Amino acid sequence: MLVGREVEQRVIEQLLAGARVGDSGVLVISGDPGIGKTGLLDHARALAAAMRVLSARGVEAEREVTFGGLHQVCVPLLPLLDELPGPQAEALAVALAVRTGPTPARFAVGAAVLGLLTRAADEMPLAVVIDDGHLFDESSAQALAFAARRVVSDRIAIVVAMRPVQDSAFAGLPTLHLGPLSVEGARTLLESARSEHWTAARVARFHEATGGNPLAILDLAGEAERLSGAPPHTPVALTGALLAAYSRKALALSAEAGTALLLAATDNHDLAALGRACRAAGVDLAALEEAESAGLVRLTDIAVEFHHPLVRAAVYGEASAASRREAHRLLAAAVEHGELDRRAWHLAEAAVGPDDPAAALLETAAEDAGRRGANAVASAQLVRSAAHTADGGLRGERLLRAGDQAWLAGASEEAARLLRQSLALARSPLDRARVLGRLGSIESRCGSLEQARDLLFAAADDATPHDPDAAALLLADAVEACVYLCDSASGLRAAEQLVDLTGSSASPSARRIGRMAAGFALVLGGRADRGADLIRAAMAEPPDDSAGSDQWRFRWALLGPMFLREAGEVRATMAEAVRTVRTEAAVGMLPFLLTLISRDHAASDGWADAEAGYVEAIRLAQETGHHTDLALASGGFAWLLARQGRAEESRHHGGEAVRLGTVHSAWLAMVWAAFGAADLEAATGRPEAAKESYEALADMLSDLGVTDPDLSPGPELVECCWQLGEPLDAVSIAEDYLAAARAKGQPWALARAHRALGVARGLDEGEAEFVEALRLHALTPDPFESARTRLAYGSVLRRSRRRVHARPPLREALATFEHLGAVPWADRAAVELEATGETALRRGAGVIAALTPQERQIATLLAQGRTSREAAVALFLSPKTVEYHLRHVYIKLGIHSREDLAKAMADG
Structure with missing residues (x-):
């Protein structure tokens, strides 16, 4: 019976009604234990009778089970798995351990969950109902939250009930905070529980004592006299009272029922495994019928369901430490051999102090979790493995890897904490260097760049005598910190060391990354010609395939092309x-x-x-x-x-x-x-x-x-001086900038330099500069700078009364600015073009600009000839969501077909 939740019930009714007609909805119900979350979920299931309902529940014992929560949701839909695009089907199959394969891509599992849900919703409306979402393993929560954020126009409703927790993967989703019952709601609930007279004073006192918590009201309804007799505003330890009540019921059971109940409280995931554990303990699983009669559990064909999480907490908490360890030991032996996560967790919980077998099994489970992309779970398992590791050096190594996994999962503070613990256990300078390097890399992303620089230099100093390749990679990371700090002096110091460390004996990876970083430092420090040569030479080095997909090194493949700013082969490297x-x-x-x-x-x-x-x-x-x-x-x-x-x-x-x-x-x-x-x-x-x-x-x-x-803003300053009538200053600034650009020798800076000289010198002396600037722009991927040059060139031509010659560069500048969405620059180009006597034909950039970023992405892909399904895969959306946004694109652009779309996108 739901009391005092009429508003919340209407919210759920509207959510489900919308889902039935293709208006997807997501709702997180947040509240304290006993506040009525599960009751609202039961209400949702009852309303969803005409829908397909997928139910799942988070369990404390499964928080370190890789994708355990996701398994509950997706297993009923696995017959549809092969209907997903190949990469998504493979990623989800690997995550759920249905197949073996490479580590799933970061977005692929979430995208596959989205695809699976939307495919199921094609057959009939779908309701996904999740209780105790705060107990889901982090990897499952992230994948489900990813899907929940992207349902738009599918027949899907997702309802998640959870306790208020910080840093939840479900944060940011529409949330309904479930508060206490009102006094009138408490009266209704009390009168339904005990048919006796409740005065207004007694109801008010009871409401105050229970905080309006429905479960507390029901379970303590028999304590009304005691509560009424207590002085006003006397605090009542509700949780303790409830736990004590459940504990009394559990302690009143027979020894056989108590043993079975403790095993169920320890892990009720698998009824078959629970039965094996009971038999190993010398009891019968049927003994739980006694606990069911006492109102502690409910038995089904597949599970043992506790009346409330507090029941489970009471049973487990009241047992002695030795009894709990024995329960874990029995369950570790009883679970299926393939359930590595669960077996490792139970074995670890059964251990006292260092336990090499438990630690090794946890490490193996962590490796499996990492391979399946469950980084948060892998980190937690490695932390537990380290706790059971006797050897200090090995413990430090496991904490280092736990920190790595925490960082990959996005938990930067946790990663830094684990790495500091690992640092204290480092056995050698090289071990110390590895940890300092990781701390420096994290610090450069999250903390003080100055501290990051110092940590990375210290790590390189430790590594140099023992592993020059490792030292070179650490110095490369130090250079990166120097770039963000704009610390050219420290960067040059690192560059000198890198040149020494990246000779012919260096590994391919150290040579490629080290020389590239040295080039960055030299460019930053004013030695641009040598720096650009080093960057280009480093990029010509073949990549080190033996390094595999090293997450910490991905950025170097991006940084080199960005520093060079060249068109051609470099751009292909960047795209890959x-x-x-x-x-x-x-x-x-x-x-x-x-x-x-x-x-x-x-x-x-x-x-x-x-x-x-x-x-x-x-x-x-x-x-x-x-x-x-x-x-x-x-x-x-x-x-x-x-x-x-x-x-x-x-x-x-x-x-x-x-x-x-x-x-x-x-x-x-x-x-x-x-x-x-x-x-x-x-x-x-x-x-x-x-x-x-x-x-x-x-x-x-x-x-x-x-x-x-x-x-440098030199070319921009030249244009300002020219506009303000300061030609001498313009010429001086342009010549200084040209000298710096020539020293670097890269087309992007040289093109800007020649434009600046053209502006500063005027048409008589500067026309050749504009021509050279445009030649150099063609060697770069930057159309905005090229359009700036055409605008400047056209403006100079017009002011020199060469209006006809001014029109082509101004037309091209206008078209480029409109294509990019550089509205004020397009306006300036249009004004200049009209000043030549030609009417500026605007190409509808305003219409294209009216599209949202996601609508533009979808329109671009579909205009290129991709199907809705292909666009959905590329953008991690469902096909129906693509069609939903496409309808908005058609309305905004005033078109009716894919052919019209292709033309509109090409024109715009």
Whole structure:
């Protein structure tokens, strides 16, 4: 009977009604034990009679069982598994241990769950009802939450009941917080439980004592006289009272029933295994009928269900430590041999102190969990393995790996804590170097960049005499921290060491990554010509296939092409690296990797992809506490938004980059934000304010000792000086920038330099500079800078009264700006074009810009000829969700077919 939950019942009714007609819904019911969550779930199941219902329940004993919760949800749907796209079917089959195979991609399991649910919903509306979601293993919770966030237009309702917990995978989903019953609700419940007179004073006192908790009200209804006799506002230990009540019932059972009940409280997952454990204990499983008669459990054909989690807690908690260990020992022997996670957990719980067999089995279970992509579970199992490991060195090694897995799962604070424990157990300088290196890498993502730099240099010093390859990789990580710090002096020091360490005897991986990092440091420190050569040479090195998919090294495949900014073969390398990241990177690595990918898209023609990537990187960085990554993503996004003229959003993200950058010394994030703020002034036609902002940025770079022309606002300052009538300053700045660009020798900076000279010198002396700039732009992937050059060239031609010659570059500039969504720059190009006497034909960029990032992604894929199913796989959505967004695209673009869509996207 549900009392006082009318509002909550209506919410559930509306959720299920919507799901029946294709309006998907998700609801998390959050509340304390006994507050009525399970009752609402029962109500949901009753209302879902005309739907297919999938039920699952989190169990404490299964929190370290790899994908145990997901198994409950998906097993009834496994006959549909082979109807999923191949990669998704394979990933889910591996996760559920149905098949063996490579570690599933980070998104693939969640996408497969989404696909499986939507496929099942094609046959009939689907309700997924999950109780005690806070007890799901983290990997299952992440996969289900991933699917829940992406159901839109499918006949699916997902309802999860859980206790309020921090850092839940279900955080951010629509949540209904279940509070206590009202006084009137308490009266109704009391009168239903005990047909006697309840005065208003007695009801009020009972409501106060129980806190309006329905379970407490029912279980303590017989204590009304005692509660009424207590002084007003006297606290009552409800949990203790309830536990005591259940304990009394359990203690009143026969010895045989008590033994069976303890075994069930220890693990009631598998009735067959429970029966074997009971027989090994010399009791009959049927003895649980006595506990059922006492109201403690309910027996079904497949499980033993406890009346309430507190019943289970009371039975397990009241047993002696020795009895609990014996129960775990019996269950470890009783579970199926293939259930490695469960057997390892029971064996560990049965152990007292160091236990090598238990520790080894837990380590094996962790390896299996890691292979299946369940990083959080693997970390927990390695921590338990370390706790049962006698040898200090081996314990430290297991804690190091536990920290690695925690980081890959996105738990940065937990990872750092485990690594510090491992550091205290390091047996050798090389062991110490490994741990310091991991701590430094985590610190560079989440904490102080200065501390990260120092940790990585210390790790390299420890490793150099014993393992030069390891030292080179650690120094490469130190260089990366120096880049974000804009610390050129320390970067140059690392570069000198790297050159010594990456000779012919170095491993392919150390040579490739070490030389690339040395090149970055040299570019940052003003030795750009040598640095670019090193980067190019490193990229020409064949990749080290023996390293496999090393999560900690993914970023190096992205960083090299980004530093070079070249078109051609380098771009193919970048595209392959992006595909690898998208399919294989773990959640702990994604915020930074997505920022790198988005930064590259923003420097090419993929601005919609850049925006989607920045948004995702920011969300993940916030969820995982990656403060440095959040600063970098915010700074990069602010710069992109500035070019689009989205002033308010740009200032918001720029302010966040400055705030976090100041705290964590992430100067590169502040440089990006400052460039964006100055570009915003320039784009909106405020040359005085823009010049002031660019000069402040130049002063910042000078103070930091950064001379990389790619970060210099020299060409932008030249245009400001030209607009403000300061030709001498413009020429001086342009010539200085050209010298720096020539020293680097890369086409991107050289193209900007020649544009700046063309602007500064005017048409008579500068036309050849514009021609050279455009030639060099063709060697880079950046259409925005090319359009800036065409705009400047066309403006100079028009002002020199060569209006006819000015029109082609201005038309091309306008088309490029509109294609990118650089609205203020498109407006400027249109004004210039109209000043030549030609009417600027706008190509509907405003219509395309009206699409959301996800709508643009879907429209782009479908315009390329992909089917809805193929687009769904690529974007981790369901086909119906793709069709749902496609309808909105058709409405916004005023079109009716895929052919129209292809034309509209090509034109826009």
